[in-house]
Structure formats: structure tokens, C-alpha cells
Amino acid sequence: MRFIPRSVILGAGVWLCSMLPAAAQTTKGRIVGVVTDPSGAIIPSAPVAVRNLRTNARFETQTSSAGAFTFPDLPIGSYEVAVELPGFKKYVQGPIDLLVDQTVRIDVRLEVGDVTERVTVREGAPLIQTDQSGVAQVVENQTVVQLPLNGRNFVRLGSLMPGTTRGSPGDDTRRTRQQGELLTANGARAEHNNYLLDGVENNSAIEGVAVVIPSIDAIQEFKVQTANYSAEFGRAGGAIVNIAIKSGSNELHGTAYEFVRNDKLDARDFFDPGKTPLRRNQFGFSLGGPIIRNRAFVFGNAEWMRERRTQTRGFLVPEDAWRTGDFAGQPTVFDPLDTEAGGNRRPFAGNRIPATRLHPISRKIIPFWPSPNNPGDRARNYLEDFNDPVNQFQFHLRGDVHVTAKDQLMLRISRSVSEDLRKTIGLNGEWNNLKPKAGVAAWTRVLSPAILNEVRFSAYMFNYENLPEGLGRDYPSELGLPRFALSPTILRFPSINVRNLPNLGGDATMPLFRKEINYQWIEQLTWIQGVQTVKFGLDLRRYQLNNFQPQTAMGQYHFNGPFTGQRGSQYVNGFPDFLLGLPNEQLILDPSYYDANRLRNTRLNMYVQDDLTVTPRLTLNAGLRWERDGNWTNATGRWAYFDYAAGELVYPDNLKFPFTMPFPHRFAHIRSMKKPTNGALAPRFGFAWRPFGNHQTVIRSGYGLSWGQPLVFVLNNTSQTPPPFFLRTDLISSNLSPELQFGVFPAPDTSALVPRNPSFFTHQPGNFSNGYVQQWNFGLERELPGEIAAKASYVGSRGVHLERRYEGNAALPPGPGNINARRRYPIFRQIAQQESSASSSFHSLQLSAEKRLSRGLMFLAGYTWSKSIDDASSWNPNTDSSPWAQDPRNLRLERGRSAFDLRHRFTLSYVWELPIRTSSKAVNCFLSGWQAAGIVTFQTGFPTTPSVGGDIPNAGTRNTRANLNGPGNLPSSQRTLDRWFNTQAFSRPEPFTFGTAGRGVIDMPGTRAFDFSAMKVFRIAEGHQLQFRAEFFNFFNHPNFGRPNLNVDSPGFGAIRSGGDGREGQLALKYLF
Helix, strand or coil: CCCCCHHHHHHHHHHHHHCCCCCCCCCCEEEEEEEECCCCCECCCCEEEEEECCCCCEEEEECCCCCEEEEEEECCEEEEEEECCCCECEEEEEEEEECCCCEEECCEECCECCCCCEEEECCCCCCCCCCCCCEEEEECHHHHHHCCCCCCCCHHHHCCCCCEECCCCCCHHHHHHCCCCCCEECCCCHHHCEEEECCEECECCCCCCECCCCCHHHEEEEEEEEECCCCCCCCCCCCEEEEEECCCCCCCEEEEEEEEEEHHHCCCCCCCCCCCCEEEEEEEEEEEEEEECCCEEEEEEEEEEEEEEEEEEEECCCCHHHHCCECCCCCCCEEEEEECCCCCEEECHHHECCHHHCCHHHHHHHHHCCCCCCCCCCCCCEEEEEEEEEEEEEEEEEEEEECCCCEEEEEEEEEEEEEEEECCCCCCCEEEEEEEEEEEEEEEEEEECCEEEEEEEEEEEEEEEEEECCCCCCHHHHHCCCCCCCCHHHCCCCEEEECCCCCECCCCCCCEEEEEEEEEEEEEEEEEECCEEEEEEEEEEEEEEEEECCCCCCCEEEECCCCCCCCCCCCCCCHHHHHHCCCCEEEEEEHHHCCCEEEEEEEEEEEEEEEEEEECCEEEEEEEEEEEECCCEECCCCCCEEECCCCEEEEECCCCCCCCCCCCEEEECCCCCCCCEEEEEEEEEEEEECCCCCCCEEEEEEEEEEECCCCHHHHHHHHHCCCCCCEEEEEECCCCCCCCCCCCCCCCCCCCCCCCCCCEEEECCCCCCCCEEEEEEEEEEEEECCCEEEEEEEEEEEEEEEEEEEECCCCCCCCCCCHHHHCCCCCCCEEEEEEEEEEEEEEEEEEEEEEEEECCEEEEEEEEEEEEEECCCCCCCCCCCCCECCCCCCHHHHCEECCCCCCEEEEEEEEEECCCCCCCHHHHHHHCCEEEEEEEEEECCCEECCECCCCCCCCCCCCCECEECCCCCCCHHHCCCCCCCCHHHEECCCCCCCCCCCCCCEECCCEEEEEEEEEEEEEEECCEEEEEEEEEECCCCCCCECCCCCECCCCCCCCCCCECCCCEEEEEEEEEC
């Protein structure tokens, strides 16, 4: 993309600031139209007024010389439009429901007559958007509050429109941060969405999830834009989710509610022998009303959630005989210390390891694996119920003030707390504590009938803690293992990883203490000139991240089984190696020079958006966005990058060390961790054409380019892992003969602060650039009889310069011998290369039919036929599709189906007020007021890839796929839970080779789900209702199976032993007034 000169940038900035511009990103709406006489001639200078029916706020303007009028920034709500002109009857139309970020066209044709006469049109907004070219869906309040939602998370509703999915399976890290839900749109990654709350930033920059997840009862409505949004919106290549919190009105209104989940209402999960206990109570209240009628209003919501869920989890744990070294009846266990003349190993006598050979540390660790209690199951020989407590609280408080007819103020604060414990065997559980808080203040000022300005200031703070089970206890000392703890508060169990068995001690990256702070200042100027509406924008953001994560401070040990298999091959699991105390890799943090990260960044965006009504039938939308992602710095000054050409680590020259480092390095005049983007341009263009001149048919098309922002996770690693900031001793043994002793490391010389050679660090090249996504669409929308809007669209996208990972210092080509000695830079060992070289493509047919609530019925049906291809589906290693390339020499071989690719997806959501009413009040008390609602989902399976454990190529790479020897998928008639795909088509690669299978060659099971609710409304008094709701998720208890076992080396390869929840019930009682 081209960049514009600095002088032009500065000049444009001065000019824009002088005009008080802004980046809209608004939750407000617009009413536009044309006033004509009975012959169709335009009427200039006609007075037009709109009135908010909830707050009585009134806004006035006049038609232009072209007879057009525009109300550009109206608070969402219900309105009435009035035109009063001498010689014509007074025209009034309403109620018109104005939705979030919606443009409503109200064309007025006056009738000749006396102004005292009145023409009232009881007609709302048109069903079809007639003046916008993008692809979007507004989720109205009735949908938000009436549809059955398990967990009551609004993100779930975002996946009801075509082109969206609930994210790829296995993306547990980001899903946990977003309270169980993910959203992907039109081939873009989940981290590329842009969440806005009351028009301001609501994104965690480090992982791309929403910071505040508002209560369903706090949301007025929200809009999901998936393609070709206007230049007002940036940061995204995926969906833009624009949420509006409720506001007060002249009438006091509120709710009090409790939703109850209980295992008594649930069906048994398919793989569980019985139901496990569950208690979940989600309760709260909301209240809104006037402080001063017609002038000042307030709304508040508070909600609590308490969950105690007992889940049955299955594991493959060591058999009791194995724990004593007895592997009778198992594959042959070889003795790595007893070899023949040719180098082959001799087996242990009787396939038993002598008790004298069992390592003393291993003996102490073995009891942390429980003994089997489910014999006969080769994939899950141990089952246990775990109680996972979840506690949540949130509140939102919003105030709105109409100071004068020209001035409006808004203030909102939000805060939430979420504490989530996930337990499992072997101290492998973890606490996830999220504590976000956010606020925004906005001032809207009408400068003239043609110019409107809005100023917004917002801030959020997002505290996150990821803590291991057993934190604070000195397990390493009890076991006889070393530990280099920076503080007693981070003592924990070491991380023990035995291939094909459950890990002990949990993720070695814990504990994690993180705080994100974001400040945003935006100004917005709207200029109306005849049939043209032009918006100018400026958006200034200051971002801060403090991150403390002393990884592997308690040690991490890997037992992959290369020493007890025959020479050159691995045993079926790593347990015999573990018993002998023969790790193939062990690593531990040296705390000599470790410190927290303190990242800082300032970002400036500007834009201009021009919406032009060329003819009464054609509207053009054109915009240009300019973005500058400034210097990314670490306030501690601690960061570095690797110069591959020179084979050196490069540090800022203002950074000084109290020692001499023993590896190649140099100092340079560098101040930013990433090259700033000084003028990234993002053009947007589209049209909306009404070929027949009415509101019933619209053809729309558009193209847009959106720049992403770098995920701070990538930058955090760049400043955290290079030595000596994160100096880790990483010892790797040859796979041919054991070279390590369990828990024995060279002692660090902490007194002299002399670092050793690094064993691992993350590198981000200096030319790392922000990725961008190009989007395009062409669609036809038609209003059908019965007030139904039907839509057919082709939507495509292309992603460029997306984030990916691979091993940058691999020992290539694959082959025998010590891995580190064969690396290009042996002194540096592992280098995690993070760069912006991935790409993606997406093509789809999207169909939908929508009926807004009328005559007691509303629904939205959507179907998507699509294909999404990429060569990396995420930067996140916790996703189902590994971001690590198998062969760094040939990244083209990574191209395959995206982890979130779904070939077919159909969704239906509906709310139906049953028309049952009699003349008897007594009978009506029981038969009337019933409502049915539901969500139906059908989709094909996500793709996935079989893999093998261990480093088969012996190259130091991180992802080895299996060999593909034939068709991998089975016909649907041949699929079973024991053999979901053709396991015979996959095999373990030969030593020193990469697997031949591509990415995404196996289809996982699809999904069929019916969520249903029945609600009875009891009318207590005028304006007071009591609702009773019975909601059922997966109503027909259809088993939706999970991911098959993908490890070629596992006894359960190809088998499915997990799935989605069975039928779950929820009861609710809600009082509304």
C-alpha cells in the first residue's frame, strides 16, 4: 500500500483538528429522506422535525435545495417524523424504530390542504436498508431478550447471520476470555473482530476479544457488520460488533430476574455413565427512568452468576502394573543402556523394568496420576467428576442529558469480575480471573443545521490472571527437583509432559499477571450539503500493557519415549522413559535478569466518508481511512530482534547490561519494536441502487480494505523472551542415546549475573507489518409479501500479511545427529519466528430471510455455502489448527482449509407470540400470553489434521503431521465412534522426514442443534408483567460429537470420546415494569 508524505499528514491533521472532526464508530442512527409535492416535485426549505417518543427530545432541520433532509446522529429509539408547511396538510409518520448505526429513509409526499389538517401515516421504517452498501444485521431488542441463550452471552447471537460461525474448535484460550463464545466472519480470524460498546473501543489488544461482555438485560440492541463497512470503522478485517447499552426514558421501567440451571432438567451427556451435578443461578435487575423529565435520564443494570458444575472427564492414565515397571502384554520395552554390537537395544527381561532402575524422583511423582477406574476403555481408562466453580458479577450505569436543543451529554461506566476454576487430575487445573472496567463520556453539539459535532472520551482497564492449581506450595523441593523462583508467590508444581498421557502440573506458562489500559479520544464532524453527507474523523488511542509471566520457573520436563523404543523409533508412550528418569528435553527459567513487560503505543486514525444520493434511486458510499500505528516500545527498554544475515541479536543502544553476553550481539539506534505504519490507506467504495424507485428492491455492492492491528501478544513475546530478559536453560538430548539426567541443570551464576547462551526466544522481524483484509460483495435484497425481507449475496475476502509462526532456527534438512549442532545458529537453539506472511481467501453464497416482529411473529433464517482457505488460521498455539508450520522451508505446503471453514451452515431464530385468546378472562389467564422462541443450527464439520508426537524429522520443529497414504475421510455410512475416519490412510512418517498429510484433510462431525423456549406472560397490572420461561438447549438431545483422537501413536487413534452437551434445561422468572 502507498504511504503519504509527512507534510501532508501534518497539514491534514491541523485542518481536521481545526474543524473538530471525529471517528464516528457510533451507536446512533440516521433518518434521511426527500420532501415532494403531490406531483413529485421537490420542496426546498421545508421544515422537518423528528421527536423521540421515549424521551420527547425534538430535533429540527430544513430540506435542502434538492428537497433532501438528514438527521445524522440520532439516539436509537422510536421516532415520529413531522413536516408542516403552509398550503399543505401536516404530515406525521411513526412510530419509526431507529436501530443502532442504521440509516432509515422516510420519503414524504405532501398533500395540498390546510396546515390544520393532518395526514398521519402509521408506518415504521422500511424493512430493507436502501442507502448502505455493506453487509450487516441488526440484532434488535426483542431478539436479544427473548431468544434462548445458554449462558446469556450476546456473542452467541452474532453468529445467527449468514457468513458467521461460532469460531473454530479448540480455541479454548480466547473462548475462555470471552466467556465461552467466539465469532468468526467471512473467512477472517476471530481475533480480527472489532467490538464497540456505545461507539468506543471494547477490544483486548493482546488477544482480540471483547473486554466487557454486557448483560443481556443491559443491551438495547447491537449491529454486526461483516463486510464493506464505511470508513468510520477500522481495526478489523472480520466482524464489527457495535453494542448499544440501554438508556433511560420519561417512563420508569425495569426488570428483576433469575435464570436457573439444574442437572435435574438436563439429559445425560452421550459419553457419561450418568448425569453430573450442576447448579447455576444467574440473577439481577435493571432500572431506568427520568431524573428530570424530558431532560435527564438514567439506566442501571447489575447481574450475578454462580455456577457449580461437576463434569466427568476421562483420561488415559498409567496402568497399575506400569507403575512398578511391569509392561507384560504391552509392546516391547527396550533397555537404552544394553545394546548389541550393531547398536540395536536389547529388551528388558520379561518386558519388566527392574525396580532398582526406577528413578527416585519418578517414584515420588507417580502418585499424582490416579489409578485406572474404567478398565476396558483404551482411550479413557480413568473417569472422575470435577467441580468447576464460576463466579461472576457485573454492573452498568448510564446517564443521558439533553442540555439544550443543541447539546446532548452521555456518561456510562461498566465493571465486571469473573473467577473461573477448571480442575483436572495431576494439579493440571487453573484459575482464570478477569476484572475489566470501562467508561465513556460523550458530548454531541449541533453547530448549525448542516454541521454536527460529537466528542467522546473512553478508557478501559482489563486485569487478567491465569493461575495454576497448587500455586504457592514448594512442590519442586518436595520432589527433589530444582526451582528458580523469583518470589514465593509463584511456587507451583513442575510441568511434567509424558507423551500420550495426561500432563502433570499444568501449563508451564503459568502464572500470568496482566493489566491492559486503553485511552481513546474521538471527535466526529458531520457536514450535510444537499443530498450529500460528509463525515470527517479523528481517533487517538493510547495503549498500555503490563505483563508478568515467569514461564518454566519451576521447570518443564518432556518424556517422548525415544529411549525405550528400538533405536531410531519411539515407544507407544513416554512412560517407560519417565520411569527411568530419561527426559529427551528439560528446561527451566534463570531469573537473573527477568522483569515484567511494560508495552506502550499511540495510534492515530483519520477518515473521510461521503454518502451521496446521486439520483432518487442510487446512493454512493465512498470513504478513505488513514491509519498510523506509532512506535511500540517497552517502558523498561527491554527488547531485541534477531538479524539473520549477521547471526546476531540486536538491542537498542540506550540499553546497558552489567555483564558481557557470551553470544553474538550488537547495539543499534532502534526505538520501536515494530516498524510504524505511517499512513496506511484503507479505501472503501459501494453503492445501493433501487432499480424500481421504491423501497421493495435494492441491489448493493461494495469493496473495502481494512487494516488490522498487531496483536500485542506477538509484541509481548518479542520483548519478553530474548536473552537475557528471559533466559532459559533448555537441554535437549539426542533421540539415539540418553544424554540428560532428570532434574539436573547447570547452576546459574546469579551473583555475577553472567547469562548463558539462550535456549529459546521469540523473534519478530523489523519489517513485520500490519495485515489487511480486502472484502467485496454483490447482493440483491427484496421485500416479499408478509413483511419479509429476503437477501441473496456473494461475499468474498482476501487476507494479506497475516500473523504466523514457525521455527526460525530449525535443523534443516531433517536428518540424524544432535539437533542443536545442526542448527544454522547452534548457539541460539530455538527461535520462534513470528512474521506477517500468511494469507487467506474466502468465497461464499449467503442467503437470508428476515421478518421483524409483526402480527406476533419474527424470524431470521440464514444459509451460507462457503470455502475458506489459508496457510495459518491463527497465531494462537491453543487452537485446533497449529500456527506452527511443519516445514519452515516450504510454507506453501501449509495452505489448506481454514480451521473455522464450514462448507454449509444454516441457522434459524424465531419468536412467536401464540395467538390464543378467548372471551373468558379466567381462561385467558392460562391460555393467552404464551410465546415460543428458538434457535436452530445445522452445519457441516470443521476440518482437522492427524499428527504424530515427537520430533520425527529430528529438526527441532514443533508440528509434525502424519503421512497420508490414501483417502482420509470415510463415507458417512462407514463412520463409527471407534473409527471416524480412515485410520489406515495415515501412518507415522519415517525417521528424519516430514509428514505428507496436508492441513484440514479430515472432516470433524457436524452439528445439529435445536434450542427452544416457552414463555408465559402474566399481566399483573397496567404496565406490570411477570414472565415465566422454560428454555431447553439441544432440545431433542441430539449427540453432537467432538474431535476425534488425531494422534497416530495413540491406541485410540480415530476414535471419538467427547462431544457437546446433551439436552440442558433452564427456568427463569422475570418481572418487568
